[in-house]
C-alpha cells in the first residue's frame with residue numbers, strides 16, 4: 265500500500281530537487297562551528313557517507329558566511345545556510361555559492377532588505393526555506409491566539425510566505441516545527457491545506473538519540489503517512505549521523521524510499537536457543553554496505569521463524585547448535601551455528 269503524496273511545487277537546491285514526485289530528501293545539520301572549515305567538512309563527509317542528501321550550516325556571523333565557499337569546494341551535497349535576522353549574511357552566503365537559505369523574511373528588517381535578498385536568490389535559483397518554530401512565534405500572533413497554537417504557527421508561516429511572494433519570489437520551502445507530536449501533526453495538516461509549496465518536516469528538539477528517534481519516528485511518520493512532506497530532518501541531541509540512520513529507517517518503514525537491505529528479526533522468546541541478539545546485530549552490520557533491494561530475516565527458532573518471516577527473501581532461523589537458512593519461507597539448508605552468519609552472507613551475495 266502506498267501513501268498518496270500531496271503534489272507540491274518543485275524547487276531545486278543545487279542538483280537536488282525538492283517536492284513534486286521527487287524522492288523525500290533526507291537532511292541534517294552540522295553541529296560544528298561553521299568557521300572551523302576542517303571539522304565542518306569532516307562532519308559533512310560523514311553525513312554524506314551515511315546517506316544525507318542536504319546539509320544545513322549555522323551562519324551566525326560574516327566569518328561563518330565567508331567559510332561557505334571553502335567548505336563547498338570539498339563536499340558534493342547541497343548546503344543550506346541557516347540565518348537569523350541579518351539579511352547581509354544571506355547575501356554573502358549566496359555570493360559564496362550556497363544552495364539554499366533558511367531565513368524568515370519577516371525577521372530581517374525592511375522590505376528593501378527582503379527585496380534585495382529575494383532578487384539575488386531568484387537570479388541564482390536558490391530556494392528560501394521559511395522555518396517557523398513554536399518558540400519564536402510573533403508577539404502579535406501570541407496575543408491574537410492567546411498561546412502558541414497550530415493555527416497561529418500556520419498564520420505566521422503564511423505571513424512570511426506573503427512577504428516573499430510580494431517580492432515576486434516563489435522558490436519557497438516551509439517548515440513549521442514544534443517539539444510536540446500531536447501539535448506538529450495538526451500544524452502540518454493545516455499548512456498543507458493552505459499551500460502547495462514543498463514542506464520540510466521534523467519534530468524539533470526531539471531529544472537524545474533513543475527518545476528523540478522514537479518521537480521523531482512517530483511524528484514524522486504520522487505526517488508522512490498523511491501524504492505530507494518533501495524533505496525530513498530527525499533532530500537529535502547527539503551525532504548528526506544518527507539522524508540519517510533514523511531518517512532512512514522512517515522512510516523505509518513507510519515504504520516511501522528504499523535504502524539497501526531491509527532487515528526483520530524476531531524479538532526472541534523462550535524457544536530461542538542461540539545468541540540471536542548478537543547474531544542479529546552482526547547481520548545488520550554486515551548488510552549495511554550491501555546495496556540490494558531485498559528483505560533479510562533473523563529468527564530465533566525453526567518452528568515459527570521461516571513461516572513468520574515468509575515475506576523475507578532470505579533468512580536464518582536458530583536451533584540448538586545449528587540453524588536453518590530459508591528462502592521465502594522454505595527451508596533451504598541446515599548449517600552448524602558457527603557457520604550461520606557466513607553462510608547467510610554468501611547466499612545474500614548470490615541473490
Ligand code: SF4
Pocket residue numbers: 530531532533534535536563564565566567568569572
Ligand atoms: S520466531 Fe521463534 S524464537 Fe522468535 S519470537 Fe517467534 S517463536 Fe519465539
